[in-house]
Amino acid sequence: MSDATGTDFEQSLFEAPPMGEQERMVEAILFATAEAVTVKELNDRMPHGSDAAEALVHLRKRYEGRGVNVVRVGDAWAIRTAPDLGFLMQKETVETRKLSRAAIETLAIIAYHQPVTRAEIEEIRGVSVSRGTVDQLLEMEWIRFGRRRMTPGRPVTFVVTQDFLDHFGLESARDLPGLKELRAAGLLENRPPPGTMPQMGEGDVDAEEATEEGQSELFED
């Protein structure tokens, strides 16, 4: 079926196909070929007398501002995605996850006690703080390193960031409600059932897992 038309072109040996046809041919070749194609190669593949260079000029114009463009790659030509549409080639899946209990508690301690060292966080939480938890908060840019504490070992301190304040809609960390206010708001009466209390000395991971459910049960309406 396709041969018929092909033969037509080949029959008119010394008469090049009309420019519109040549443009179609260049278009098809550039589309289907895996590599960029040189003008010479185009001319070799197209019927005798074709002028691929001229066809390319037309084709290039035709694709101006389109979703794909005819671009020059070295001394060859190719069809490529328009640069501004590159984002379509990325399929971004955003998963929203609740911050783990360990992370929330660590974050809360940093917010209320900043600047605070890791050892102090551990003392307050009563469990060791995993590296992953701190890294996660750093990566989220909700906490950052503060000044080193002028005590033996010169431990680093953590403080909350502007991003943190923005996220939680706070002017400053001082705006966080104090213990009295928390109690007034009824927040201190919420105690996790004994089974979900993180065990002293156990790893953070276990504590997180054990409490995730119990926590949401308690606080969700």
Place this chain on the structure above:
Amino acid sequence: MSDATGTDFEQSLFEAPPMGEQERMVEAILFATAEAVTVKELNDRMPHGSDAAEALVHLRKRYEGRGVNVVRVGDAWAIRTAPDLGFLMQKETVETRKLSRAAIETLAIIAYHQPVTRAEIEEIRGVSVSRGTVDQLLEMEWIRFGRRRMTPGRPVTFVVTQDFLDHFGLESARDLPGLKELRAAGLLENRPPPGTMPQMGEGDVDAEEATEEGQSELFED
């Protein structure tokens, strides 16, 4: 650079980009892949509120008569070179495995009678279908398993795939050549053999029990 624009689109969460932009996006996505892309996938990848189906109508029109065309493949869309330009592509031709006569016939029977059981194929061809034939078609992804027939033994059925449609340039199974004539001539009916026909192939029980209702569910509008 591309990110900036992407973010622009994403920022206007409830405002779809103009149709011209949507058309460009569909164009870019279809150009970027060899496989057909469903409208759903297009919409998923495009900014919120986009209408890929409408953009496709415009895009298809735009490519009419060009060297490459926007073609429908089942419920998906793809860009393919115009069939009359095949002669330019000799270089690109991939030598496909020669299908045996049995495989071609089996494929045709599946395409025209789908969903069809193995026993029904055997009934039509008058010989048992070798495992290799079905395996080859499955491997080429031209056929796949359809729903089980609700008859004794619950035999599996076969249907043709989107790849099959793509390979033969069919918009849908309804466009199979000669389908209407065959149906008009009653040759797609599942006519049970009267009384004591010799059993051809195995599991004729299924073929006998098979009702017409299951037939051609893919062809129904």
Place this chain on the structure above:
Amino acid sequence: MTESTSDGFDTTVADRLAAEALIVDVDGFEGPLDLLLSLSRTQKVDLRKVSVLELARQYLAFVDQAKALRIELAADYLVMAAWLAFLKSRLLLPPDPEEEGPSGEDLAAHLAFQLERLQAMRDVAARLMARDQLGRDFFARGVTQQVERVRKIDYTATLLDLMQGYARIRTRDEFRPFVMDRDAVFTMEQALERMRGLIGFAGTWTDISTYMPDGWDVDPVRWRSATASTFAASLELAKEGKVELRQSDTFAPIELRRRDGR
């Protein structure tokens, strides 16, 4: 079956030649239906007008010849031969009103339908294969771009989460001593109560450690608490004049005995 050549249907020379050609090529047939389809072509008529009787005769002649030439035919060819012989007799004999089952005409019609359907499938298969094909006549994109899948996890927390988290920690601190009271502390009152019940049986010197509550010797924290309270309770009981205490040496076990009398 052997009567097929002597039952009045003389095979023509052309038929025989055709049948021989078929036999030579028997491996090329895809089963008896395919063979029947080939034979039906010798009738040079529309498949709808094919004479099934004639076809049955041709097929049986073919099978006979194959036998004469000692060509092994697959079982399904022979099954078909038997069935066609049966069909032929049905078609030739006047219908028996007693006989049940489908008529010879019905069976012949179905066979004709099967042949027509097989031929139709062959025709459309050929039309299908003659279509433009992907990768031969038309082409997909040569350069494909992988869609990168970027998985982004957006962690969220609300101010309430934060405050509740902090409240949880502070609350835990406030109540910890209370929890420990229950848990790991054996009070002197508890020790006194326990010992008062037991000293009645302590007529001889016994180590005060035997008055320790059961099960408190596993956890060192509880052990310490119980030891302290038991010791303090012993002193209290000695002060009350209920018991006597003695220790033979520094760090030696402290022993206790009920003090009889008043």
